[in-house]
Amino acid sequence: MASTKTNKSLLKERNKHIPQGPFNVHPIFAEKAKGAIITDVEGKEYIDFAGGIGVNNVGHCNEEVLKTVQDQIQKYIHTCFHVVMYEPYVELAKRLNEMTPGDFPKKTMFANSGAEGVENAIKIARHATGRPATIAFEDAFHGRTLLALSLTSKMKPYKLGFAPYAPEIYRMPYAYCYRCAFGLEYPSCEIRCAYFLKDFFHTHISSEQVAALIVEPVLGEGGFVVPPKEYFKVLYNICKDNGIVFIADEVQTGFGRTAKMFAMEHYEAEPDITVMAKSMADGFPLSAVTGKSDLMDHPQVGGLGGTYAGNPVACRAGLAVIEQFKKKNLLARGEKIGKKVMEKFKELQEHYEIIGDVRGLGAMVGMELVVDRKTKEPATAFTKQLVNCCRENGLLMISAGTHSNIIRPLMPLVITDEQLDRGLKIIEEGLDELS
Numbered sequence: 001m002a003s004t005k006t007n008k009s010l011l012k013e014r015n016k017h018i019p020q021g022p023f024n025v026h027p028i029f030a031e032k033a034k035g036a037i038i039t040d041v042e043g044k045e046y047i048d049f050a051g052g053i054g055v056n057n058v059g060h061c062n063e064e065v066l067k068t069v070q071d072q073i074q075k076y077i078h079t080c081f082h083v084v085m086y087e088p089y090v091e092l093a094k095r096l097n098e099m100t101p102g103d104f105p106k107k108t109m110f111a112n113s114g115a116e117g118v119e120n121a122i123k124i125a126r127h128a129t130g131r132p133a134t135i136a137f138e139d140a141f142h143g144r145t146l147l148a149l150s151l152t153s154k155m156k157p158y159k160l161g162f163a164p165y166a167p168e169i170y171r172m173p174y175a176y177c178y179r180c181a182f183g184l185e186y187p188s189c190e191i192r193c194a195y196f197l198k199d200f201f202h203t204h205i206s207s208e209q210v211a212a213l214i215v216e217p218v219l220g221e222g223g224f225v226v227p228p229k230e231y232f233k234v235l236y237n238i239c240k241d242n243g244i245v246f247i248a249d250e251v252q253t254g255f256g257r258t259a260k261m262f263a264m265e266h267y268e269a270e271p272d273i274t275v276m277a278k279s280m281a282d283g284f285p286l287s288a289v290t291g292k293s294d295l296m297d298h299p300q301v302g303g304l305g306g307t308y309a310g311n312p313v314a315c316r317a318g319l320a321v322i323e324q325f326k327k328k329n330l331l332a333r334g335e336k337i338g339k340k341v342m343e344k345f346k347e348l349q350e351h352y353e354i355i356g357d358v359r360g361l362g363a364m365v366g367m368e369l370v371v372d373r374k375t376k377e378p379a380t381a382f383t384k385q386l387v388n389c390c391r392e393n394g395l396l397m398i399s400a401g402t403h404s405n406i407i408r409p410l411m412p413l414v415i416t417d418e419q420l421d422r423g424l425k426i427i428e429e430g431l432d433e434l435s
């Protein structure tokens with residue numbers, strides 16, 4: 001049944017009944033969504049370059065996911081894995097153990113969100129090492145629950161007012177080449193930012209105290225920052241030499257976003273633990289922590305879990321998503337999409353001074369907008385205007401970055417060429433209109 005309400009009337013209700021904290025990028029309400037198109041309650045269609053923040057890589061309401069989920073809900077929806085076990089949990093764990101980077105025996109546990117996955121990974125690392133500390137990075141995003149929030153870097157709006165944060169978290173600069181914390185340039189820098197970890201043990205936290213280092217292979221919320229090829233190998237080896245658990249947060253990069261199933265496959269590093277969520281279940285709340293068996297088995301019976309964690313409907317959706325990647329060859333499609341977006345953004349960069357940097361890996365391509373290419377002052381207000389202008393013209397986008405000045409397309413990988421071209425054209429028209 002189509003809604004009889006308008007965006008405006010629903011927004012009024014939303015403001016009356018829901019606090020401002022849960023933010024909204026666009027003042028519209030969904031009526032339906034299919035593939036890479038969202039239709040709002042007033043019947044207006046939008047090309048979706050947000051994918052529910054990187055959740056819908058296999059497309060909104062993917063037919064095979066729907067069929068699988070419908071089959072599952074006819075059987076049972078919830079028994080709680082800790083009370084009565086079920087096969088979808090075991091089957092998906094087995095698949096993830098096979099698929100994730102790392103040529104060693106693995107085990108997987110499930111949770112409900114990216115943040116919860118991150119929290120469990122840290123718990124496991126602490127338990128296994130008997131050490132308290134975690135090293136995280138500047139511009140990182142790991143979620144909004146207390147430990148995950150403490151690992152997250154951006155102060156406004158995420159952290160402000162929510163202190164005290166979880167203790168024993170230490171933060172070092174990321175390989176953000178466009179804004180190098182060391183004022184160096186790649187490759188002559190010789191990856192100073194990675195070797196800095198060795199100094200860090202002397203100046204911030206002794207290595208013997210560190211349980212884990214958690215890192216995004218490409219910064220998501222931090223602005224689609226892609227480290228140089230050698231970066232993770234260096235970090236990983238230093239962790240290995242010091243008995244530190246190397247955790248890859250693939251919540252945003254995983255499940256095909258970078259044209260590999262996991263972004264760490266682009267780098268010569270095999271994470272001890274990989275955290276996944278977002279696109280793994282096409283919108284059903286599910287996250288996974290996959291890691292070396294001896295690490296994963298360390299916490300005592302009952303030390304890990306949760307009432308809804310690894311819900312059978314979500315696990316079946318996850319299994320269907322994996323099949324969709326194979327059947328539709330979505331990794332190759334992601335490669336093609338990424339190439340096209342990269343070419344277009346580079347072309348736009350030649351015409352529009354405001355585009356300071358274009359970068360990406362696979363279908364994770366972003367452009368950083370700056371007021372001045374020399375000073376690199378973030379063009380935060382312009383970025384917001386561009387996102388709004390694109391919406392008016394039928395394209396849904398979101399921004400990213402500590403200064404919210406990065407355009408980060410996260411379109412479903414099933415987007416058609418026509419939709420992709422149209423979306424890119426709308427961005428070009430928006431830049432033209434606002435410049």
Ligand SMILES: Cc1ncc(COP(=O)(O)O)c(C=O)c1O
Pocket residue numbers: 053113114115116118141142143144216220221249250251252253277278
């Ligand atoms: C890299 C990364 N980790 C963790 C999270 C938190 O995931 P969730 O919002 O599902 O808790 C996100 C969400 O954007 C993310 O991008």
